[in-house]
Each structure stands twice: as C-alpha cells, then as structure tokens.
Amino acid sequence: MKNKKAYIITGPTSGIGHATALELAKHGTLILVARNKKKLDLLQIELKDLGHDTVSVVCDISDIKSVRKAAQEILALGFPIAGLLNNAGIMPSKPLKSDQGWDLTFATNHLGAFALTEALAPHLPDGANVVFIASAIEDPERKPAKAMGMKGGRFISVEASARGEWKAGGAKMPGIDAYATSKQCILAATFAFARNDRRLHYNAIEPGITRGTSLGGESTNAFVRFLFGHLMAMIPPFSHYSSTPERSAIVITNVLTDKSGKTGVYVDEKGRPMLSSEQTRDPEFQDRVVAETRNLLATIR
Numbered sequence: 001m002k003n004k005k006a007y008i009i010t011g012p013t014s015g016i017g018h019a020t021a022l023e024l025a026k027h028g029t030l031i032l033v034a035r036n037k038k039k040l041d042l043l044q045i046e047l048k049d050l051g052h053d054t055v056s057v058v059c060d061i062s063d064i065k066s067v068r069k070a071a072q073e074i075l076a077l078g079f080p081i082a083g084l085l086n087n088a089g090i091m092p093s094k095p096l097k098s099d100q101g102w103d104l105t106f107a108t109n110h111l112g113a114f115a116l117t118e119a120l121a122p123h124l125p126d127g128a129n130v131v132f133i134a135s136a137i138e139d140p141e142r143k144p145a146k147a148m149g150m151k152g153g154r155f156i157s158v159e160a161s162a163r164g165e166w167k168a169g170g171a172k173m174p175g176i177d178a179y180a181t182s183k184q185c186i187l188a189a190t191f192a193f194a195r196n197d198r199r200l201h202y203n204a205i206e207p208g209i210t211r212g213t214s215l216g217g218e219s220t221n222a223f224v225r226f227l228f229g230h231l232m233a234m235i236p237p238f239s240h241y242s243s244t245p246e247r248s249a250i251v252i253t254n255v256l257t258d259k260s261g262k263t264g265v266y267v268d269e270k271g272r273p274m275l276s277s278e279q280t281r282d283p284e285f286q287d288r289v290v291a292e293t294r295n296l297l298a299t300i301r
C-alpha cells in the first residue's frame with residue numbers, strides 16, 4: 001500500500017474538503033488531517049466503504065505545535081506524497097483566540113497552513129503539488145465582494161494580524177477583515193513559494209461562492225450564515241461566481257493531480273486562471289509576508 005502515491009488533505013470533514021476527499025481518493029491514498037477524531041473516524045468508514053485507502057491524523061491547524069506534530073506523524077507514515085491540499089479554514093464573526101493567543105481566523109487560514117507546508121515541503125518528492133484554498137474576498141476590487149461592502153485584505157503586518165488588528169476603514173460585517181487578510185497572506189505566500197522553490201509546485205484556488213458548506217457556521221450571526229450559505233449563490237451578480245462543493249472538488253482535484261508542472265497559478269471556480277489583488281501580486285509584499293510569518297512562527301518552540 002505504501003508504494004501507492006498519497007495526498008494530504010486538511011479539513012476533509014465538511015463542505016469543500018469533504019467533497020474533495022471523495023473525489024481525490026480515486027487518485028491515491030488519502031492522509032486525512034482534521035481536528036475532530038469522531039468526524040475523522042466516520043469519514044474513514046465512509047471512504048473505506050467506497051473502497052478507498054485512508055490514514056487519519058488528528059491536528060488542530062490553528063495550533064502551531066499540533067501542526068508540527070502532525071507533520072512529523074505524516075512523514076513517519078513513509079508514503080510517497082504527490083500532493084498537499086491546505087483546505088481547512090474558518091470565517092467566524094467574533095474575534096477568537098488560538099492556543100498561541102493569536103487571532104483564530106488568521107492562525108487557521110494563514111499561519112497553520114503556512115507552518116504545515118513549511119514543515120512538509122523539504123520532505124516532499126520533486127514535482128509534488130501544494131495547493132491552497134484562497135478566497136477572492138482578499139481583493140478589494142472583486143466585484144461581488146465590493147458590492148457587499150467588503151474592502152479586501154487589511155494587512156498592517158503579520159504580527160498585527162496575529163494580534164487581530166486590521167488596517168482601518170475595513171468592512172462593516174464582523175469577521176470579514178480577519179478572513180480577507182488571512183486569505184491575502186496565504187495567497188501572497190503561495191506566489192512567494194512558487195517563485196522561490198522550483199522543486200515543488202504551488203498553486204491556489206478560489207472555489208467560488210460555494211453553498212451548502214459550514215463556512216461561517218461558527219458565526220453567531222444567522223444573517224451571515226444565510227448570506228454565504230444560500231443567498232449569494234442565487235442572486236446576480238453573485239450567482240455568476242457560485243459553485244457547489246462537488247464542482248469545487250473537481251477543480252481542486254484537477255490542480256492537485258496536474259502533471260504539467262504549472263506553479264504560481266491562481267484559478268477560479270471553473271479552473272480558469274484569475275488575477276488576485278494588486279497587493280498579493282507584488283513580489284515585495286509576498287516576500288515580506290513570508291519573512292514576517294517565519295519570524296512569528298520561530299517564536300513557537
């Protein structure tokens with residue numbers, strides 16, 4: 001079994017990650033990385049019943065110590081890893097704190113995904129695909145996000161983001177600045193990784209406004225839940241960007257199993273290359289995000 005190539009997926013227990021696990025399992029052994037052991041066990045049973053091979057690793061992506069431990073466990077499995085999907089993400093409407101005392105949204109969506117990637121990357125075989133699930137909300141010029149009063153990523157510095165501080169003049173909707181800035185940072189890091197590490201391939205995906213997931217489910221704000229869960233996927237102009245977990249799963253699986261060697265590409269919900277915000281396209285900004293993130297993560301022993 002260990003000769004069979006393997007794919008790592010974070011956040012496979014719900015929404016886009018769950019649909020992707022079902023699709024991706026057709027291509028190799030899945031290493032399922034999730035925080036909830038009960039949900040992991042159920043997912044393993046579901047995939048086993050479909051005839052797929054899986055291994056599970058319990059990990060809280062927002063907790064850097066848990067991420068590093070999980071990376072060691074994954075490497076100890078000894079699988080030839082063909083791809084890593086950084087999918088786990090949250091969008092709570094209340095400011096919450098991670099185990100390290102950092103903003104929970106920033107810790108989950110940026111710091112944890114970054115730390116997992118850096119812990120695994122040196123050990124991945126040449127040509128492995130590393131994929132990040134981003135969000136077009138990071139772009140202040142993105143039409144549907146703009147129409148909803150979102151203002152894009154509100155980056156001051158990585159340290160400020162970890163403290164839960166965002167550039168003034170942000171969105172009125174609670175939690176959105178944290179979410180947009182976390183996605184702005186992980187997208188900038190994707191492009192920096194792609195420029196600086198030619199051995200692996202780093203790409204990002206905007207899955208579209210995807211109904212039927214639990215994103216924002218941590219939120220106490222029923223309106224935000226309804227907005228993201230249903231309304232935005234149905235009414236123009238938002239419906240133009242709408243998708244389902246199953247459609248996202250196909251796009252994501254195509255990028256993760258791609259053998260063309262493409263790197264540094266950001267694709268939309270239909271798998272077409274798209275432009276990210278001007279700021280994330282700036283190599284100076286990209287390198288700054290990477291350097292500051294490494295400095296912050298180095299404080300955790």
Ligand SMILES: NC(=O)c1ccc[n+]([C@@H]2O[C@H](COP(=O)([O-])OP(=O)(O)OC[C@H]3O[C@@H](n4cnc5c(N)ncnc54)[C@H](OP(=O)(O)O)[C@@H]3O)[C@@H](O)[C@H]2O)c1
Nearest residue numbers: 011013014015016035060061062088089209210213214215
């Ligand atoms: N839905 C959209 O419209 C949309 C649009 C753009 C981007 N995205 C991105 O797509 C990705 C998947 O989101 P989704 O919509 O499928 O949401 P979802 O249904 O809430 O799924 C999120 C997944 O992440 C996991 N997760 C959250 N925090 C974690 C932590 N600390 N440690 C480990 N796992 C954790 C969740 O685990 P549990 O099952 O234990 O909660 C769940 O499996 C996210 O990165 C999101 O930002 C979504």
